Amino acid sequence: MDSASSSLSKGMIDDGNEPHVLAVDDNLIDRKLVEKLLKNSACKVTTAENGLRALELLGLGDDQKNNLKTSGSKVNLIITDYCMPGMTGYDLLKKVKESNVMKEVPVVIMSSENIPTRINKCLEEGAQMFMLKPLKQADVKKLRCQLMA
Amino acid sequence: MDVVSQLQRQFVDFTTSLYHEGFLDDQFTQLQKLQDESNPEFVAEVVSFFFEDSENLLNNLANALQQQIVDYNQVDAHVHQFKGSSSSIGAQRVKNVCVAFRNFCEVKNRDGCIRCLQQLKHEYSLVKSKLETLFRLEQQILAAGGTIPSMA
Numbered sequence: 575m576d577s578a579s580s581s582l583s584k585g586m587i588d589d590g591n592e593p594h595v596l597a598v599d600d601n602l603i604d605r606k607l608v609e610k611l612l613k614n615s616a617c618k619v620t621t622a623e624n625g626l627r628a629l630e631l632l633g634l635g636d637d638q639k640n641n642l643k644t645s646g647s648k649v650n651l652i653i654t655d656y657c658m659p660g661m662t663g664y665d666l667l668k669k670v671k672e673s674n675v676m677k678e679v680p681v682v683i684m685s686s687e688n689i690p691t692r693i694n695k696c697l698e699e700g701a702q703m704f705m706l707k708p709l710k711q712a713d714v715k716k717l718r719c720q721l722m723a
Numbered sequence: 724m725d726v727v728s729q730l731q732r733q734f735v736d737f738t739t740s741l742y743h744e745g746f747l748d749d750q751f752t753q754l755q756k757l758q759d760e761s762n763p764e765f766v767a768e769v770v771s772f773f774f775e776d777s778e779n780l781l782n783n784l785a786n787a788l789q790q791q792i793v794d795y796n797q798v799d800a801h802v803h804q805f806k807g808s809s810s811s812i813g814a815q816r817v818k819n820v821c822v823a824f825r826n827f828c829e830v831k832n833r834d835g836c837i838r839c840l841q842q843l844k845h846e847y848s849l850v851k852s853k854l855e856t857l858f859r860l861e862q863q864i865l866a867a868g869g870t871i872p873s874m875a
Contacts, residue, residue: 603776607811610762
């Protein structure tokens, strides 16, 4: 079944070819889930529990201490929940797209609610894709193929 | 029938009934599929986070609804969280109560909300005990030297 491809990708772990994904979600269970789904698709994953933390990790925050770039881990994809207290996924998307350094990084928005106006708003702001939660392995595999060939 | 086969049969019957009675939905199967040798405790880990999270949410909800003036935005925020978590682990009946609960929040119906909270506590404690039984059965099978039947 998929065991051949997954054991192949497990063998690729430390050779630097794995895309690095930043996953942002305020819900712990969803964070664990998306992390596992991404790791199963041969991605390196960093998680953040809110938009501010995500911006810090991307080097767009006020505090440059935690910038992933300085530790040598450039982010290839950002996947974020829409509904988060404080900074929403949409706000985060805008900040990323406004930054000269990060605007090329694809941003995927996830939500448990299928609201067309919300989806369109995100796509118009430059989101690469909108995904409905809960995510399945098949969704993530498709994402991996489409965005990071 | 030897002990392992008996336990495996019990496990299959019990799991089937959980899906049949709507306690769990396909999302739980998806969770089980994610578990592998590199992370053999994945489902148990996620479920234990769910238990902890749920208990906090239920307390927060009880507090919020006991206030003189109820902040329905706050109540809705908690229910939204609960809906998300329960949906992510496949706890279908819990999720369905959350959906109804949010409707009552929207119209600021205090009695409706209080009723939903009771229902939520009830459904949560049911699914918690079912999942604990499921994990116990798994442990018994493994202890008897058997493998856990795949339900996929």
